[in-house]
Amino acid sequence: xxxxxxxxxxxxxxxxxxxxxxxxxxxxxxxxxxxxxxxxxxxxxxxxxxxxxxxxxxxxxxxxxxxxxxxxxxxxxxxxxxxxxxxxxxxxxxxxxxxxxxxxxxxxxxxxxxxxxxxxxxxxxxxxxxxxxxxxxxxxxxxxxxxxxxxxxxxxxxxxxxxxxxxxxxxxxxxxxxxxxxxxxxxxxxxxxxxxxxxxxxxxxxxxxxxxxxxxxxxxxxxxxxxxxxxxxxxxxxxxxxxxxxxxxxxxxxxxxxxxxxxxxxxxxxxxxxxxxxxxxxxxxxxxxxxxxxxxxxxxxxxxxxxxxxxxxxxxxxxxxxxxxxxxxxxxxxxxxxxxxxxxxxxxxxxxxxxxxxxxxxxxxxxxxxxxxxxxxxxxxxxxxxxxxxxxxxxxxxxxxxxxxxxxxxxxxxxxxxxxxxxxxxxxxxxxxxxxxxxxxxxxxxxxxxxxxxxxxxxxxxxxxxxxxxxxxxxxxxxxxxxxxxxxxxxxxxxxxxxxxxxxxxxxxxxxxxxxxxxxxxxxxxxxxxxxxxxxxxxxxxxxxxxxxxxxxxxxxxxxxxxxxxxxxxxxxxxxxxxxxxxxxxxxxxxxxxxxxxxxxxxxxxxxxxxxxxxxxxxxxxxxxxxxxxxxxxxxxxxxxxxxxxxxxxxxxxxxxxxxxxxxxxxxxxxxxxxxxxxxxxxxxxxxxxxxxxxxxxxxxxxxxxxxxxxxxxxxxxxxxxxxxxxxxxxxxxxxxxxxxxxxxxxxxxxxxxxxxxxxxxxxxxxxxxxxxxxxxxxxxxxxxxxxxxxxxxxxxxxxxxxxxxxxxxxxxx
Numbered sequence: 159x160x161x162x163x164x165x166x167x168x169x170x171x172x173x174x175x176x177x178x179x180x181x182x183x184x185x186x187x188x189x190x191x192x193x194x195x196x197x198x199x200x201x202x203x204x205x206x207x208x209x210x211x212x213x214x215x216x217x218x219x220x221x222x223x224x225x226x227x228x229x230x231x232x233x234x235x236x237x238x239x240x241x242x243x244x245x246x247x248x249x250x251x252x253x254x255x256x257x258x259x260x261x262x263x264x265x266x267x268x269x270x271x272x273x274x275x276x277x278x279x280x281x282x283x284x285x286x287x288x289x290x291x292x293x294x295x296x297x298x299x300x301x302x303x304x305x306x307x308x309x310x311x312x313x314x315x316x317x318x319x320x321x322x323x324x325x326x327x328x329x330x331x332x333x334x335x336x337x338x339x340x341x342x343x344x345x346x347x348x349x350x351x352x353x354x355x356x357x358x359x360x361x362x363x364x365x366x367x368x369x370x371x372x373x374x375x376x377x378x379x380x381x382x383x384x385x386x387x388x389x390x391x392x393x394x395x396x397x398x399x400x401x402x403x404x405x406x407x408x409x410x411x412x413x414x415x416x417x418x419x420x421x422x423x424x425x426x427x428x429x430x431x432x433x434x435x436x437x438x439x440x441x442x443x444x445x446x447x448x449x450x451x452x453x454x455x456x457x458x459x460x461x462x463x464x465x466x467x468x469x470x471x472x473x474x475x476x477x478x479x480x481x482x483x484x485x486x487x488x489x490x491x492x493x494x495x496x497x498x499x500x501x502x503x504x505x506x507x508x509x510x511x512x513x514x515x516x517x518x519x520x521x522x523x524x525x526x527x528x529x530x531x532x533x534x535x536x537x538x539x540x541x542x543x544x545x546x547x548x549x550x551x552x553x554x555x556x557x558x559x560x561x562x563x564x565x566x567x568x569x570x571x572x573x574x575x576x577x578x579x580x581x582x583x584x585x586x587x588x589x590x591x592x593x594x595x596x597x598x599x600x601x602x603x604x605x606x607x608x609x610x611x612x613x614x615x616x617x618x619x620x621x622x623x624x625x626x627x628x629x630x631x632x633x634x635x636x637x638x639x640x641x642x643x644x645x646x647x648x649x650x651x652x653x654x655x656x657x658x659x660x661x662x663x664x665x666x667x668x669x670x671x672x673x674x675x676x677x678x679x680x681x682x683x684x685x686x687x688x689x690x691x692x693x694x695x696x697x698x699x700x701x702x703x704x705x706x707x708x709x710x711x712x713x714x715x716x717x718x719x720x721x722x723x724x725x726x727x728x729x730x731x732x733x734x735x736x737x738x739x740x741x742x743x744x745x746x747x748x749x750x751x752x753x754x755x756x757x758x759x760x761x762x763x764x765x766x767x768x769x770x771x772x773x774x775x776x777x778x779x780x781x782x783x784x785x786x787x788x789x790x791x792x793x794x795x796x797x798x799x800x801x802x803x804x805x806x807x808x809x810x811x812x813x814x815x816x817x818x819x820x821x822x823x824x825x826x827x828x829x830x831x832x833x834x835x836x837x838x839x840x841x842x843x844x845x846x847x848x849x850x851x852x853x854x855x856x857x858x859x860x861x862x863x864x865x866x867x868x869x870x871x872x873x874x875x876x877x878x879x880x881x882x883x884x885x886x887x888x889x890x891x892x893x894x895x896x897x898x899x900x901x902x903x904x905x906x907x908x909x910x911x912x913x914x915x916x917x918x919x920x921x922x923x924x925x926x927x928x929x930x931x932x933x934x935x936x937x938x939x940x941x942x943x944x945x946x947x948x949x950x951x952x953x954x955x956x957x958x959x960x961x962x963x964x965x966x967x968x969x970x971x972x
Contacts, residue, residue: 170194389446395453398431408446418443456738457746460684460728468646468674476645477518477525477709478638479547479671483568484554489584492621493554494528497631516656516671516711517698521631526638527671527709529656547654547671548575549643550634553605554582557591557618561599563810567817569603570808574825578637581607581616582630587623645708650729651675655685656711658721666690666717670727671709678705682733683716686725687743689736690717775868776827778808778818782921786832786857787811793861794830802868813920814851816840822849830860833922835964838905853878855922876968882906882943886961890948895930897955898948901963907942908965914951917962924954928965 389409401419405412412428418440419426426432432440434450441448454462482490498519516529529548551572555565572579581600583593597607597616606612615633619626653672661667668685670677677683682691693716695703706712714727721727730736777794781787787809798804807825808818814829814836820843822829829836829844829851836844836851844851854860884901892898901908910931916923929950931938941947949963 166194391447391449392441393449393451394434394437395451397452398433399437400431401426401428404432404437404440408441408444408448410444410446414444415440455742456735457742460730460735460739463650464652464728466649468649472646472648473644474647476643476707477527478549478634478641478643479527479529479709480550480552480634481529481548482552482554483572485556485559485562485564485568488554488556488559488562488565489621490554493552493582493584493619493627496621496624496627497528516669518711519631521628521635524635525709526631526634527711529671546575547656547673548577549641550580550637551575551577552580552582552630552634554584555596555600556585557583557593557596558585558588560596561603563812566603566810567808567821569600569605571821573604574807574821578641579605579614580630580633580637581605581614583616583618584621586618587620587625593618643709645674647676647707649675651677651681651706652726652728653677655721655723655725655727658717658723660720664715666715666720668714668717668721668727669711670714671711672706674708675729676705676707677712677714677729681729682731682736683714683727684730684736684739685717685721685727687740687747688717688719688721689733689740691733692716775802775804775864776807776822776825777804777864778822778827778829779806779832780810780812780814780818780829780834781832782811782834784811790830790832790857790860793857794864797861797865797868799868804864804868813837814840816843819843819847819849819851823847828852830854830864832857832860835917835920835922837920855925879967879969880906881909881912881965881967883962883964884908884941884947884949886957886959886963887946888959889957896950897957898950899957899961899963900946901949902946903941903943905943906965907940908947908949908963909940909967910938912965912967914949915964915966916951916954916957917964918958918960923956923961924951926952926954928952 389407392407394407399407401412401415405415416426416428419432419436422436422439424432424436434448438448482493484490494517498517516527518525518527551568553565553568553572555561569579581596583596585591586593593616597610600607600614601610605614607614607616609616615637617626617630617633619630621627651672652674653670655668655670657669659667666688677692677695679692679695683689692714695706695715696713697703697706698711703712730739779787779790779794781790791806791809794804795806807827808821810818813834814831816837816839818829819836819840821827822844827849829849831851831853833855835853841851843849852860852863854863882903883905884903886899887902888900890898890900908928908931910928912928913925914928915925929952930948931941932948933941933945938947951963
């Protein structure tokens with residue numbers, strides 16, 4: 159191997175020198191060196207493997223020879239013992255020694271012969287078993303590797319001194335070899351065999367493997383049957399209980415209660431709810447008398463404390479709370495600016511109020527609280543939650559614009575809230591103004607001013623120049639003095655939240671108006687589903703105060719969460735009661751989330767009238783033209799009878815808007831739409847709040863439905879289901895097909911066999927059926943949202959870009 163390595167190294171050096179001479183072969187030098195290194199590494203590994211295998215084979219052969227010698231000696235000793243035992247039984251003791259000596263000589267000869275036979279038999283076995291290569295390759299080397307101090311049995315002669323090897327070592331290893339043999343036998347046996355042969359005493363073993371010594375099974379103790387205590391009287395604290403809770407109350411198994419309920423015709427389960435009357439019947443069958451004692455909820459305790467009548471001696475005069483409403487840009491904020499001598503309008507975008515604020519002014523040593531609202535929507539939102547905050551409503555009308563649609567809506571909202579109205583005719587500083595025209599327009603909305611014999615005072619003002627502002631304030635004080643607004647400052651305070659927000663530095667902040675009592679720092683408060691305690695208060699000027707009396711606007715810090723605007727705020731005894739009230743309210747909200755009990759629909763008008771729950775039927779009429787509005791209003795007002803009165807609380811021209819739905823929700827009104835539709839936002843709000851909107855194209859259908867609802871004969875025949883809407887993007891004239899509207903589906907889907915109405919500015923232009931519906935050039939049954947299509951309508955061809963086609967179907971109601 160060494161010569162091979164030297165030759166390879168010389169050859170590599172020659173190749174290296176040759177490659178160095180040639181400049182072109184220089185890049186290949188590194189590759190050649192890598193390959194040579196790999197080759198040398200492989201040769202060195204192979205040599206190491208060969209040496210290691212030789213060492214292992216030699217060691218294995220040496221160990222095998224030692225093991226054979228030990229086994230041979232053990233066999234000789236066992237034969238010797240057997241012979242000695244046999245001689246002792248038949249021969250006298252004198253002859254024992256002679257026989258032992260003769261036996262030893264024969265045993266030595268036999269051992270030598272046996273070892274020779276074994277060595278001769280080894281090559282034969284190795285040929286039969288080719289896998290055992292260690293003993294076949296070099297038998298002579300293994301003999302040379304045996305230590306010199308241990309002589310081989312082959313060289314031993316009968317007369318040679320072999321006695322120390324054959325006699326001394328077996329006698330010492332006699333007991334040890336037997337123990338090892340027993341141990342190996344025990345190791346190969348399983349536990350059951352060891353027990354059977356007596357190696358293990360199974361009486362002291364935990365595991366029971368023998369079928370003769372199994373543990374006796376523990377006897378099952380019979381369960382004690384608990385006899386229920388006989389209950390003769392039980393107290394029920396709620397109107398309804400589940401069957402399981404009832405069984406616990408009266409001490410009767412639930413299965414027996416279910417059987418009795420089935421006999422009574424009530425099919426329910428163990429978790430089913432039964433009312434008190436049914437509970438009483440079932441309990442009487444089992445001899446138990448039920449007593450109903452409804453516990454007061456924390457909400458009822460709070461309501462009783464709020465509704466507690468004040469002692470007339472404790473009542474004192476309080477400032478009037480005034481709300482300013484009107485059309486956009488008619489001067490509401492400018493009027494408040496002139497009153498408070500501050501410049502609020504400069505900080506507001508576009509000169510239009512962006513938030514709800516409350517301010518207090520002093521007039522003739524008396525205070526007036528003003529609420530500046532963005533139109534009348536917030537006013538209605540607060541009233542829809544039952545919060546009657548406003549004492550007086552000021553309707554601002556610009557003398558140059560006159561009564562606008564939002565002005566009429568503000569008047570209707572104020573009348574629905576049943577608050578006194580003061581008319582402020584603004585911008586009289588402009589030339590060529592005619593205030594009398596405003597008074598004439600107000601009479602059309604059933605507002606009669608004092609100058610014309612009515613009860614609503616009218617004041618001509620100029621918010622820009624400040625003309626007659628003091629006269630307006632005097633009028634407010636006069637109206638307040640006439641109505642005598644009073645409150646008790648010595649009781650626990652409660653009020654209404656005007657605005658609420660989350661401040662980054664201060665946390666939840668609520669702007670409130672205290673309506674009665676006194677609110678102090680440190681009081682525990684609750685509002686809606688939030689609670690807390692007053693940590694700090696600031697007035698409308700930003701000054702920290704310790705307490706706030708009736709009709710005072712303050713900013714409160716200390717709520718756990720941001721409360722909702724329009725909710726009541728109450729002072730309670732402690733924070734524990736506040737938490738309990740909030741918990742009850744949350745539970746009540748979850749159980750009745752989808753139920754809107756106070757909303758009136760046309761279907762249940764007769765039921766509420768017959769039950770005496772309804773004396774007035776409030777309507778909101780919206781039509782496409784003013785003539786239709788007047789005709790509907792006059793015709794529907796004639797339907798009033800002794801039991802119910804039909805009130806038209808608001809009329810208007812145009813589509814049904816969000817403000818109409820809010821007014822209907824606050825006033826329990828029904829919206830009548832004549833040739834108009836509600837926009838998407840209004841539809842969503844009406845569905846969520848439960849407001850009933852009825853659409854008509856024939857005036858007599860509306861009159862007949864309202865009359866039938868009042869008399870209890872309303873049986874709806876069909877229910878309209880809107881499938882989707884598409885917008886006309888282009889109009890095409892195609893030979894053979896006529897006028898085709900190229901549309902884009904904006905919501906839902908358009909069905910080919912459905913009805914369709916053409917809406918132009920949310921006003922119904924035409925109502926018919928779809929003639930054809932195509933997608934590219936193919937006739938299709940439907941087109942989904944986000945796709946374009948071509949539509950023709952039977953009997954209609956006057957399409958305009960921007961029209962909305964609404965697909966709907968009529969389903970018969972059984």
